Amino acid sequence: MPTVEDLVERLLAGNRRALSRLLTLIENDAPEGRRALRLLYPRSGGAHTVGITGSAGSGKSTLSGAIARETRRRGRTLGIVAIDPTSPFSQGAILGDRIRMQDLTSDREVFLRSMATRGNLGGLAPATAGVVTALDAFGKDVVLVETVGAGQDEVEVAAMADTTVVVLTPGAGDDVQAMKAGIMEIADILVVNKCDLPNADLLARQLASIVDAAPGERRTPILKTAGALNEGIEALLDALEEHRTYILASNVREVHRREQARHQVLTLARQRLIDRLVARQATDGRLDALVEQVARRELDPHSAADALIGDAD
Amino acid sequence: MPTVEDLVERLLAGNRRALSRLLTLIENDAPEGRRALRLLYPRSGGAHTVGITGSAGSGKSTLSGAIARETRRRGRTLGIVAIDPTSPFSQGAILGDRIRMQDLTSDREVFLRSMATRGNLGGLAPATAGVVTALDAFGKDVVLVETVGAGQDEVEVAAMADTTVVVLTPGAGDDVQAMKAGIMEIADILVVNKCDLPNADLLARQLASIVDAAPGERRTPILKTAGALNEGIEALLDALEEHRTYILASNVREVHRREQARHQVLTLARQRLIDRLVARQATDGRLDALVEQVARRELDPHSAADALIGDAD
Numbered sequence: 324m325p326t327v328e329d330l331v332e333r334l335l336a337g338n339r340r341a342l343s344r345l346l347t348l349i350e351n352d353a354p355e356g357r358r359a360l361r362l363l364y365p366r367s368g369g370a371h372t373v374g375i376t377g378s379a380g381s382g383k384s385t386l387s388g389a390i391a392r393e394t395r396r397r398g399r400t401l402g403i404v405a406i407d408p409t410s411p412f413s414q415g416a417i418l419g420d421r422i423r424m425q426d427l428t429s430d431r432e433v434f435l436r437s438m439a440t441r442g443n444l445g446g447l448a449p450a451t452a453g454v455v456t457a458l459d460a461f462g463k464d465v466v467l468v469e470t471v472g473a474g475q476d477e478v479e480v481a482a483m484a485d486t487t488v489v490v491l492t493p494g495a496g497d498d499v500q501a502m503k504a505g506i507m508e509i510a511d512i513l514v515v516n517k518c519d520l521p522n523a524d525l526l527a528r529q530l531a532s533i534v535d536a537a538p539g540e541r542r543t544p545i546l547k548t549a550g551a552l553n554e555g556i557e558a559l560l561d562a563l564e565e566h567r568t569y570i571l572a573s574n575v576r577e578v579h580r581r582e583q584a585r586h587q588v589l590t591l592a593r594q595r596l597i598d599r600l601v602a603r604q605a606t607d608g609r610l611d612a613l614v615e616q617v618a619r620r621e622l623d624p625h626s627a628a629d630a631l632i633g634d635a636d
Numbered sequence: 637m638p639t640v641e642d643l644v645e646r647l648l649a650g651n652r653r654a655l656s657r658l659l660t661l662i663e664n665d666a667p668e669g670r671r672a673l674r675l676l677y678p679r680s681g682g683a684h685t686v687g688i689t690g691s692a693g694s695g696k697s698t699l700s701g702a703i704a705r706e707t708r709r710r711g712r713t714l715g716i717v718a719i720d721p722t723s724p725f726s727q728g729a730i731l732g733d734r735i736r737m738q739d740l741t742s743d744r745e746v747f748l749r750s751m752a753t754r755g756n757l758g759g760l761a762p763a764t765a766g767v768v769t770a771l772d773a774f775g776k777d778v779v780l781v782e783t784v785g786a787g788q789d790e791v792e793v794a795a796m797a798d799t800t801v802v803v804l805t806p807g808a809g810d811d812v813q814a815m816k817a818g819i820m821e822i823a824d825i826l827v828v829n830k831c832d833l834p835n836a837d838l839l840a841r842q843l844a845s846i847v848d849a850a851p852g853e854r855r856t857p858i859l860k861t862a863g864a865l866n867e868g869i870e871a872l873l874d875a876l877e878e879h880r881t882y883i884l885a886s887n888v889r890e891v892h893r894r895e896q897a898r899h900q901v902l903t904l905a906r907q908r909l910i911d912r913l914v915a916r917q918a919t920d921g922r923l924d925a926l927v928e929q930v931a932r933r934e935l936d937p938h939s940a941a942d943a944l945i946g947d948a949d
C-alpha cells in the first residue's frame with residue numbers, strides 16, 4: 324500500500340493511476356485526500372480552468388466533447404470533470420455521455436473524471452475544487468468542468484472556474500429559464516448552442532440586448548455553435564483563449580481567485596464547525612431534545628439554533 | 637409604530653395587513669422577524685403544506701393556479717408562496733404569473749406571497765419555512781409553495797412540505813432531467829402536466845416503471861393533468877387529500893416533520909456559527925490573511941479552514 328506522499332510523487336511524475344487513486348480519496352473527502360491536497364495545492368494554479376453550465380438538454384456534453392477535441396487539435400493537454408448524478412435512474416444518460424467521449428478517453432493526453440453530484444460528504448463545490456486542483460497539479464493545460472444542469476450548486480461549481488461558459492438553446496423558454504436561475508451574471512462567454520434550430524438568431528438578439536444593458540468594461544461575447552455538427556467550435560476556442568489573455572493581463576483572475584478562495588475557506592470552515600457541533604451534541608443528546616421540542620412546536624427553529632450554539636463560541 | 641407583539645396579535649385575529657408586514661420582517665431575517673416567529677411557531681402546524689416543484693416550463697404556475705381554484709371550490713382557505721427570481725430580466729415572467737393569479741388575489745380567503753430567490757440573507761429554505769409558518773398560524777387550511785425551477789435549493793424547499801408534488805411534462809427530455817436532479821425521491825405525488833402533448837402516456841409509463849421499482853409501502857401515484865385546460869385537477873386534489881389522510885393516520889408526518897425540524901435547526905445553527913466566525917475574523921484580519929495565503933497557493937483551503945476554526949471550538 325503506497326502512502327499518500329508516494330502517490331502524490333507519482334502523480335507529479337505523470338502517473339495516471341496515481342492520479343486516479345488520489346482523485347477517489349479527494350472526492351470522498353478522506354483524511355488522505357486532504358493530506359494529498361495539502362501537497363498538491365501549491366503545485367496547482369497553472370491550468371486554465373473552464374466551467375460549462377446550462378440547463379439540461381442544452382447539449383452541454385456534446386459541446387464539451389467538441390471543445391475538448393479542438394483543444395487537443397491546438398496541442399493542449401486536457402482534464403475533463405463531468406459531474407454525473409449517481410441516481411440509478413440516469414445510468415442510461417451517463418453511458419450515453421461516455422460513448423460520445425470514447426475517442427477522447429483513448430487519448431493519453433486527456434483525463435476524464437466523472438463525479439457524483441450526491442454523496443460528496445463535504446459538498447459538491449469543495450469536492451470539485453479538489454479534483455480540479457489535482458488535474459491542474461498533474462500538469463493539464465486546460466481543465467474543463469461540465470455540470471449536469473443549472474441548479475444553484477452547479478452554478479457555484481461553474482463559477483469557480485477562470486472562464487465560465489453558459490450554454491443556452493433556442494426555444495423551450497430556455498432564455499427565460501437562464502435568466503430565472505440567475506446564471507447570466509456568472510457568464511464570461513454566452514453560447515447559443517443548437518444554432519441550427521429555429522429562433523437561434525432571436526435568442527442571440529435577446530441575449531445581446533441583455534449584455535448591452537449590463538454594466539462593466541468587458542462585453543460578454545455571444546457565440547453560436549452546433550456542438551453535434553462541430554460548428555462554431557473554433558470561434559468558441561478563440562473566445563476562451565481571448566478571455567484567458569484578458570484575465571491574465573488585467574488583475575481579473577487574481578481578484579476572482581481571491582474571492583473563490585475566501586468562499587471556499589468559509590464553506591469548508593462552516594462544514595467543519597457543524598460537524599463538530601453535531602458530534603458534540605450527539606454525545607449529550609441536546610440536539611435531539613431541541614429537535615423534539617421544535618417538532619412538538621414548543622420551540623421555534625431559530626431559538627433552537629441559538630440554544631444549540633450557545634456554548635459553541 | 638406597532639410592536640411585533642401587536643402585529644402578531646393582529647395577525648392571529650385575521651388582519652391581512654399585519655400578516656403582510658410580518659412576512660416582510662420574516663423574509664428579511666430581521667430580529668423582529670425572528671421574534672415574530674418565536675410567537676407564531678407554537679400557533680402553527682395545522683395547515684396542510686403542499687410543495688410543488690418541477691423544471692422551468694413544466695407549467696407549474698398554471699397548475700398551482702388550478703389547484704388553488706379547486707381548493708377554494710372545496711371550501712378551504714389558502715396561502716400561496718410563489719418563489720420568484722429577483723433578476724430584473726424576469727419581471728415579464730413574474731407579471732405573467734401575476735396576471736394568471738388575478739382572480740385568486742381578489743379572493744379574501746387566498747393570500748398570495750411572492751418571494752425572492754436571492755437576497756434572503758439567511759438562505760431560501762429558512763426564509764420560506766418562516767413564511768409558511770406565518771401563513772399557517774394565520775389559519776390557512778392549505779399552504780401551497782411553488783418553486784421556480786428544480787435546482788437543489790428549490791427541491792429542498794419543496795421537500796419541507798407535508799406533501800410534495802413533482803411536475804413533469806412530456807418530451808424535452810424532461811423525464812430524464814427530473815431523474816438527473818434526483819427529485820424523484822422527494823415526490824409524494826407525480827404529475828404529468830400538459831398531458832395533451834404527444835408522449836404523455838409514454839412518460840407516464842416510464843414513471844410507472846420507476847415507481848414500481850422503488851421500495852416502500854406506499855406507491856407514489858402518477859396523475860395526468862392539463863393545468864391550462866383544467867383537466868385532471870379534481871383527481872389531483874383527491875390525491876392531495878388522500879396523501880394528507882395517509883400521513884395523518886400513520887406516523888409519516890410526525891417522522892417527516894421531525895426530520896425537517898432537525899435539518900432546519902442545523903441549517904440555522906451553521907449560518908449563525910459562520911456569521912459569528914466572520915464577524916470575529918473581520919476584527920483581527922486573520923480571515924483575510926488566510927485567504928491571501930490560499931490565493932497565493934501557499935496554503936490549501938482545507939488547512940486554511942482548519943486554521944480559521946482552530947480556536948472557535
